[in-house]
Each structure stands twice: as structure tokens, then as C-alpha cells.
Amino acid sequence: AQSVTQPDIHITVSEGASLELRCNYSYGATPYLFWYVQSPGQGLQLLLKYFSGDTLVQGIKGFEAEFKRSQSSFNLRKPSVHWSDAAEYFCAVGVISGATNKLIFGTGTLLAVQP
Amino acid sequence: DSGVTQTPKHLITATGQRVTLRCSPRSGDLSVYWYQQSLDQGLQFLIQYYNGEERAKGNILERFSAQQFPDLHSELNLSSLELGDSALYFCASSVEGERYGPYEQYFGPGTRLTVT
Numbered sequence: 165a166q167s168v169t170q171p172d173i174h175i176t177v178s179e180g181a182s183l184e185l186r187c188n189y190s191y192g193a194t195p196y197l198f199w200y201v202q203s204p205g206q207g208l209q210l211l212l213k214y215f216s217g218d219t220l221v222q223g224i225k226g227f228e229a230e231f232k233r234s235q236s237s238f239n240l241r242k243p244s245v246h247w248s249d250a251a252e253y254f255c256a257v258g259v260i261s262g263a264t265n266k267l268i269f270g271t272g273t274l275l276a277v278q279p
Numbered sequence: 280d281s282g283v284t285q286t287p288k289h290l291i292t293a294t295g296q297r298v299t300l301r302c303s304p305r306s307g308d309l310s311v312y313w314y315q316q317s318l319d320q321g322l323q324f325l326i327q328y329y330n331g332e333e334r335a336k337g338n339i340l341e342r343f344s345a346q347q348f349p350d351l352h353s354e355l356n357l358s359s360l361e362l363g364d365s366a367l368y369f370c371a372s373s374v375e376g377e378r379y380g381p382y383e384q385y386f387g388p389g390t391r392l393t394v395t
Contacts, residue, residue, distance in 0.1 A: 196381035207281065207369060208386040215381045254322065258381050264335030265375055265382050266312065269322035 166191045166259050170270035177245050178278050185240040185273050187255030196258035197238040198267065199229055203251045211253075214238060225249070250277045282306065283372050283387035291393045297358040300390045304351055304372030310334070311353040312373065312384060313345055317366035328353055329375070360394045367391050 169188045177183050189195055196215050200208040212223025219231040229240045238255060252274045256267040282305035292298055304311050313325040315338075324337035328347035339345075342360075347353040357364060368391075371384040 198383065200386070207283075207388040208371075209281070210383055210385065213381075213383050260381065262335065264327050265310075265373065265380075265384075266324040266327065266335060266337060267314075267322075267371075267384060268324070271321050 166257060166268050168255050168257050168268055168270035170253075170255055170273050172273045173271070174274045174276070176276040176278060179247050180244050183240075183242045183245045183249070183275070185253050185255075185275070187238045187240065187270060188236050189238065189255070189257045190236065191257050191259070193260075195231075195238075196260070197229075197231060198256045198258065199223065199227070199238075199240050200254045200256060200269075201225075201251045202254065202272075208254065211240070245275075245277055247277045247279065250275055281385040281387065283370060283385055285368075285370050285387035285390050287390060288388065289391050289393075291395065292360060293395055294360055294362060296360050296394075297356065298360065298392065300355040300357070300368050300370075300392075302353045302355070302370030302372075302387060304353070304370075305374075305385055308372035308374050308385075309351065310373040310375045310382075311347055311351070312371040313339075313353070313355050314369040314371065314386075315366050316369060316389070317363075320366075322369075325355070357392070362394050365392055365394045 199211040255270045284303045309330045325339040327335040371386045373382045375382040
């Protein structure tokens, strides 16, 4: 069955420090991978996506993610975190089954940024 | 702003009642997805509509139903509400067409439902 694992429930980093959020997926076919961010009281905003091609993808707000098929991973990175990055981050795999493109989400990683 | 709108933002109701959540997709998007976000279940896919037709069902209870109207807005109907239905309900829209393939989904701000 398809699944997404985000092993870190909560991460705290200092402002200006680098960030890496982990994501592992389980999917039998070619994975279509996404990272979304949810700020308090807000909806989900798409940060970046991987469909094919270059395994290092750039997203909005200075985020990037690297797809590693051998490790079934799609980790999210940012070189220097800003206080406004404090939010919950969700990794998702897009499942194409029949006529649908549903998303299966991980449980999320809550990021706190300390000054 | 994703371009997807949802109303109402908050809804408080009692057990046994029925509510309707509304979603308007981004301009030009034919596909609407509904997701439920709860503390114990996380984010789960409920149902998808494409151009007025139901396309896929996920973990949607029989007490829940949805439809998509000719103007492409969608409504999620929740009936015989239970305490456990309290959650954040998201609508997402996608530009996908007849050709199947990966498409990104854009999410609305959600409707927070509290059942008391």
C-alpha cells in the first residue's frame, strides 16, 4: 500500500540555521512527490513538486528537495531558515489510480524557529 | 492566495445535525478534491469530482456526500454528525483534464467544523 513517513514530528532550529525535513515514501510505481506547508490557521500551500527529470527541485520561499529513488526519500531543505518559516510541513505522494490523482500525506513535521 | 475559496471558515453545530460545506475551485480547474484533517487520522482524501461527475472515493463515510455543480463549485454534505467528525475540511482543485497524469492540487483555506 502507498504510504508516506515523516519521522520527525517536531523540529526546532535557530533562525539562520540550515534545515532538512525528512520524508520517505512507499509506492510501487513512479512516485509523484509534493511538499506542502501549513501555517497556523491557514490552508496548505504547495512548496514544490517532483514529477520527473532533475532529481533536485527548487520551490518557493527558498526551499529545495531532492528525490532519491534508491532511498525512497524526498527530503526538504533550506540553507537558512527565517522566523516566518515556522509552520507545519507535509510531504505527499500523488497516487494515480484509475481516473484519480489523490494525494497521500505524511503525518507532518512541525517546525519551530528560535531567535 | 491559492484561488480556491471555501465557506464558511468556521462551523459549530450539535451532534445529529447536518451541515453543508462549500468550495469554489480556481478559475479553469475542472477537478475538485475534498480532504479531512483531524488530529487522530491526519490528512485523508475523501472524494473527487471532475466536471460534475464523481471520479473517486476515499475514506468517506456513508453519512457524507458531495456533489459538483455545473458552475464547478462543489458542496460536501455531512449528516448525522458525531463528535468525531470535528475536523478541518479542505477542498483542493486541479487543472487535470481527460489525460491522466500527475497534477498539482491547490488547496483552499479550509472549513473548521466543531461538533458539540
